[in-house]
Amino acid sequence: MNLREILSKIEKEEIIVIWEEVAVQFDNLQQTPLGFQWRGEHYEVLEPLLVFKSSGGYLHYLLLTSGGVFCLTLVRDRGDLPLSESRWVLRYRVKDDAPPKKSNESVPLLGGSPKAAFSLLQGISKSMLVPLPLLNVVYYHGHLCPELAIGYRAGLVAQQELGLSRENAYNFFVLAENMTSAIDALQFMTGCTIGNQNFFVYDLGKHVYYFGRFSSTFDAQEVLRVALINPVIDLKYKGEVEKKIVAGRASATELKEYQKAIDDAVQEILSLPEEDLFSKSKVSLRLPQVTSRHNYTKCSCCGEVVAVEKSIMGENKFLCQVCAAKTI
Numbered sequence: 001m002n003l004r005e006i007l008s009k010i011e012k013e014e015i016i017v018i019w020e021e022v023a024v025q026f027d028n029l030q031q032t033p034l035g036f037q038w039r040g041e042h043y044e045v046l047e048p049l050l051v052f053k054s055s056g057g058y059l060h061y062l063l064l065t066s067g068g069v070f071c072l073t074l075v076r077d078r079g080d081l082p083l084s085e086s087r088w089v090l091r092y093r094v095k096d097d098a099p100p101k102k103s104n105e106s107v108p109l110l111g112g113s114p115k116a117a118f119s120l121l122q123g124i125s126k127s128m129l130v131p132l133p134l135l136n137v138v139y140y141h142g143h144l145c146p147e148l149a150i151g152y153r154a155g156l157v158a159q160q161e162l163g164l165s166r167e168n169a170y171n172f173f174v175l176a177e178n179m180t181s182a183i184d185a186l187q188f189m190t191g192c193t194i195g196n197q198n199f200f201v202y203d204l205g206k207h208v209y210y211f212g213r214f215s216s217t218f219d220a221q222e223v224l225r226v227a228l229i230n231p232v233i234d235l236k237y238k239g240e241v242e243k244k245i246v247a248g249r250a251s252a253t254e255l256k257e258y259q260k261a262i263d264d265a266v267q268e269i270l271s272l273p274e275e276d277l278f279s280k281s282k283v284s285l286r287l288p289q290v291t292s293r294h295n296y297t298k299c300s301c302c303g304e305v306v307a308v309e310k311s312i313m314g315e316n317k318f319l320c321q322v323c324a325a326k327t328i
């Protein structure tokens with residue numbers, strides 16, 4: 001069965017409804033289920049076929065397993081609460097002509113290569129082939145664009161070279177020289193975030209990224225520098241069409257061409273060998289100093305809460321920088 005046949009079966013409801021809670025082995029790095037236990041059998045995921053988000057916000061994984069094609073759903077009991085309980089529900093199995101295979105006959109999982117999945121996500125063209133881990137990045141960012149793909153590729157370099165992942169993010173820091181969609185990809189993939197004060201941005205308009213380990217001293221230290229050397233993200237003609245789209249003046253043909261240009265750039269970014277995309281080097285870098293905890297006070301002028309370190313001291317009272325500027 002190819003994906004088209006599977007989807008048409010689902011559409012015709014040629015499915016066996018299961019709706020049972022199951023235990024799932026989840027790969028945090030690839031953000032994909034590796035397998036699950038159902039009725040005493042282990043089902044190994046051979047290929048994630050499709051990931052999509054329903055209007056209720058649930059994540060559905062359509063998975064080719066050692067025992068057929070299943071739809072597995074991550075259900076959050078209260079989507080509005082960040083720490084609410086999540087559970088996995090095996091929703092249905094797509095009917096096929098062959099009887100379900102036993103798990104011990106299964107084909108072993110392919111090595112660490114990023115698995116590809118078709119996406120029905122908003123923000124991605126329907127026919128686009130996208131690695132599954134990137135889909136999670138797209139959920140976070142809201143759409144798939146060339147800069148996001150660059151950030152994703154740079155994040156893969158950090159994962160491979162330094163073993164940087166969301167699990168060990170507290171040991172690392174990232175510094176970026178741009179403020180584009182790539183930053184979202186890198187924050188999501190590495191777990192280093194601006195809020196956690198281990199992601200720093202100096203907008204120089206360059207896709208240059210530094211990845212390093214925190215050290216106990218503030219001396220300069222060796223870090224990995226990854227720089228984009230391929231102008232694959234340069235879509236010059238995009239600017240004009242973009243203006244037209246915003247103004248609602250773009251024709252259907254222009255819209256189509258625009259989407260195709262973006263899709264082509266993304267596909268090229270995802271398929272180019274690493275050395276055609278980035279130059280990598282080790283450089284020495286001193287980390288910006290950060291304050292991990294703020295003491296707060298109230299601005300004596302506007303009454304708003306302000307960090308003591310960021311306020312201006314004047315005549316035995318604290319002023320926020322905005323008020324201080326006004327009173328000068």
Ligand SMILES: [Zn+2]
Pocket residue numbers: 141143144145147148181
């Ligand atoms: Zn974007």
Ligand SMILES: [Zn+2]
Pocket residue numbers: 299300301302303304319320321322323324
């Ligand atoms: Zn103030």
